[in-house]
Amino acid sequence: MADTEKKKVIKPIKNFSMEEYISSGHRACQGCAEVLAVRHVLKAIGPDMIMAMATGCMEIISSPYPLTSWNIPWIHVAFENAAAVASGVESGLKALRRKGRIPNKDVTIVAMGGDGGTTDIGFQALSGMIERGHKVIYVCVDNEAYMNTGIQRSSSTPIGATTTTSPTGKLEPEGKSTWKKDMVAIAAAHGIPYTATACPTFFTDLQKKIQKAKEVNGPSYIHILSVCPTGWRVPPNKAIEYGQLAVDTGVFPLYEVENGAWKLNRKPKELKPVSDYFKGQGRYRHLDERFTQQIQDKVTERWNKLVELCSEKPEK
Amino acid sequence: MGRKVGIEVSIAAAEAVGLCDVDVVAAYPITPQTHVVEHLSELCASGELDAEFVPVESEHSAMSVCCGSSAAGARTFTATAAQGLALMSEIVFIASSMRLPMVMFLANRALSSPLSIWNDHSDTMMVRDSGWIQVFCENGQEVYDSIFHSFRVAEDPKVSLPVMINVDGFNLTHVIEPIEFWTKEMAQKYIPPFKPLYKLYPDKVVTMGAFGMPEIYAEAKMSQDQALWNSYPVIKQAWDELAALTGRKYSPVELYKTEEAETLILGMGTICETASLAVDKMREQGKKVGLVKLRLWRPLPVDDIKNAISGAKNLLVLDRAVSFGAANGPVTTEIQSIMYHEKERPNIYNVIAGLGGRDVTPEDIIKMLETALANKNQGYNIHGVRG
């Protein structure tokens, strides 16, 4: 059998950088899909970039002085200001370039924060950055809670998930009782040229979106769902699979808004039930059938609205 | 030499920033800082100044933008006051720890509550320990000259620290004074192009803002503290060169009629001008009174202060902020700490005055001094408080 079988050969992947801009030796947890998202974001951009990062998991795992995992120029100042620091880097380079003090070369400026640093404490700075029109790609790596400080709820924690500050109890049997903040819609409401959701499970889609954002003449916002085995209480080896389920159940749809035009990037023929996604996640272990159904109804409703938005043609 | 014009101090300061060829200005409006940044945005809009004016959505972002632009190697300026400084204070401490040069014009204003837009030093005392170089100004010319001096010092590779220029709100920011302007050539001669120690650019990859484990944090802080102390000779030298250029001599501690003075008054900022009038009056009456003006607040010019006051019998320190629940006002606490080990030291009295814009006259200062000497009071009192 073996000699008749045609031997498979490793062929290069198209449009895929083999460089690693965040080097091994970083201290992310086993199976961290967030650092995987970062890996793909960096590969999509390449070396001519500068990153401003918010305090959080990615900052802590990558920069214990005197060590750094970064192979790109990188700055961390505080928790809530990645967007503002990136605005400053962009403005500084703009002035220096205009005055001929640095080469007239395009350098991509990226701001990156977790869901806490983006949807909560860094929300204002992000809104300011978008409104002022800085040419910055803002990437939110969303693991749906304050994982770095020990799994506290953020406004990006999904409904029904337990965290250390949204526990289940007799009076609050559902865990977190409010819906996840819809950041891409908020970014879109600013009239931002480009905004999208992404997930490292769909790495080609993710890289394509980052490259699209890079070409935009203005701000862009990419919201990346990043499975956190530690915080979600799932086995590390299933980090990729849960990303797939989040998308295929419609809990976290992949879509983009380009100059006001909404577009679904992955449209399953039929959505899987949300219970497929909840199953096996420790943070959802307490959910009963009734509450699961309530969430299912809302997910379906939101999905239908999204499909509708994405089918509308923008006026010419 | 430049021309002399009658001009509002805030506008003159903005003109100075323009002459320094600043690259990025990031600011959020707050009284009484507004005239500085309004004028800078006009200079940018008209094309007179080639800089990015970043109209941020908060002071927190103002200081964050400044950190980003300074890290990118751009000459950076901001201005704020009181609540604005309080909001940005988190990043104020980080800017110095990361050794990011920039210049801040601080229109000194009282902190809330009650809300007050008027002058005192409670805002700047809040960031006393932030690791910035901090200077105080007595008049418009000092403010104007300080802009050039501050960029020169901040960006000196031996320093690489942010500088805060304290300008008493309204008392100084909004007054019209005769100010001798610099020429573009003078500014270019005095301030070399900004060559940062490190900068964010892909040609040389650096990591800025790493975190410190307990094994390294103390060393990092020691290094930062030494950097601030090491700025002292650079600050002095830059003032000496400014004197050669303009004929105006500044020092960390300045003396007024201190010859054979038995009693000295020490203050910072515009209160010194008022105190000098009080000294004039008392000298006319044959009293041996003199004035010590503290221009440089951080790094504290310890030896200059010792030399200035150790020979006196009595010292009245004028504080413009309350350090709630502390033994004295913040300036007095420092002076007492410096003098504790000295054999020859004056009796030190503390009066807190001019809170939240309360007017302080030369007569007030004479009264403060007379009362302090008569009562030999320990601890502080707030001058003129009713009840």
Place this chain on the structure above:
Amino acid sequence: MTKPMEQISWQEIEAGGVITEPGNASCYHTGTWRSQKPKYDENACIRCWRCYVMCPDAVISPDLEKNIFVWNYDYCKGCGICAYECPAKAIVMEED
């Protein structure tokens, strides 16, 4: 090679705590965290790259000469994503 942090004096700290050696965290071997180790079967491998693409620690790389994928066990934390995601079941996790 960077000194361990507990040996660095204050004079040796770069101004502002800047790190000038990119990627020097690679001296920290996260492979010591591992309790399970991926075992690769090159005969079963369909050369699809999925293990390489999905590794959060970037420890898998192609050896084009030998036409196989190789693991850098200095850094592999043993998360098991490569084994779980392998469509050909060419990777299995074993006790390390």
